[in-house]
Amino acid sequence: MAMTHDEYVAYIRERYAALFDPNNSDGDWQYLITINRGWWPLLTDFCEQLEGVLRHHGEIGRWYIRQVKEKFGELRIYVRPAPYERLDIDGFAKWVDDIDPSAPTPVTEMIGIIKEQVIGRAAHICEECGEPGEMRVVEGWYGVCCDKHHAEWIARMAAR
Ligand SMILES: [Zn+2]
Numbered sequence: 001m002a003m004t005h006d007e008y009v010a011y012i013r014e015r016y017a018a019l020f021d022p023n024n025s026d027g028d029w030q031y032l033i034t035i036n037r038g039w040w041p042l043l044t045d046f047c048e049q050l051e052g053v054l055r056h057h058g059e060i061g062r063w064y065i066r067q068v069k070e071k072f073g074e075l076r077i078y079v080r081p082a083p084y085e086r087l088d089i090d091g092f093a094k095w096v097d098d099i100d101p102s103a104p105t106p107v108t109e110m111i112g113i114i115k116e117q118v119i120g121r122a123a124h125i126c127e128e129c130g131e132p133g134e135m136r137v138v139e140g141w142y143g144v145c146c147d148k149h150h151a152e153w154i155a156r157m158a159a160r
Contacts, residue, residue, distance in 0.1 A: 002037070003037070003040075005037070008033075008037070008040050009029060009032070009033050012033065012043070012044070012047060013029060015047075016047040016048075016051060018051060018054075018060050018061060019047055019050055019051060019054075019063075019064065019065050020032070020064055020065055021064045021066075021082065021083075031067075032065075032066075032067060032068065033068045033069075034068070034069045034070070035068055035069060035070055035075065035127065036070075036127045036128055037128070037129070037130065038125055038126045038127045038128050038129045038130035038131070038133075039070075039075060039122055039125065039127050039130075040130075041130065042075065042118050042121055042122055042125065043068055043077070043118075045118060046077060046114060046115070046118045047065070049114045049118075050063075050065070050079070050111065050114060053107065053110045053111065053114065054107070057106060057107045057110075059107050061082060062081060062082050062084075063079055063080070063081055063082060063107070063111070064079070064080060064081075064082050065077065065078070065079050066078040066079065066080050070127060070143070072142045073135050073136075073137075073142030073143045073144055074119065074122070074123070074142075075118065075119050075122035075123075076119075077115055077118070077119070079111055079115070083095050122144065123135060123144060124144070125144065126144060126145045126146035126149050127143060127144055127145060128145055128146070128149040129146060129148075129149060131146040131148075132146060133145045133146040133149070133150075136150050136153070138150075138153050138154055138157050139157050141157075
């Protein structure tokens with residue numbers, strides 16, 4: 001039987017635990033990954049590559065995937081630095097999660113490259129089923145899908 005969305009998210013949460021903030025609550029996890037099953041293999045690949053990059057550079061636990069979603073038909077993956085304590089100009093410590101240093105590092109460049117690759121692949125893979133697809137627009141909504149799911153989408157919109 002095919003995996004449900006909850007089962008897939010549980011798998012990622014356990015298998016790639018190092019890539020996610022351990023402080024995420026179950027509630028956070030409900031909305032962290034919202035893409036459909038056709039793109040799940042892409043995310044799994046991304047996690048595998050990201051883990052490799054972070055391990056290679058000794059930065060496991062310094063970067064977290066914050067959100068994975070579809071927007072305007074595109075795959076969006078948000079990777080942010082782990083929160084860390086920094087002294088502000090008055091000498092007070094505060095928790096921040098911005099990019100420091102702001103200049104690109106080998107790790108930020110690699111994250112950018114693997115992200116671009118996976119987003120590029122998603123542009124040609126049906127988000128519903130994982131078959132070859134392309135960007136379609138139905139009544140102003142964007143989505144990447146195959147011919148079959150394009151037809152179903154149009155029928156679903158017409159039936160409303
Ligand atoms: Zn499809």
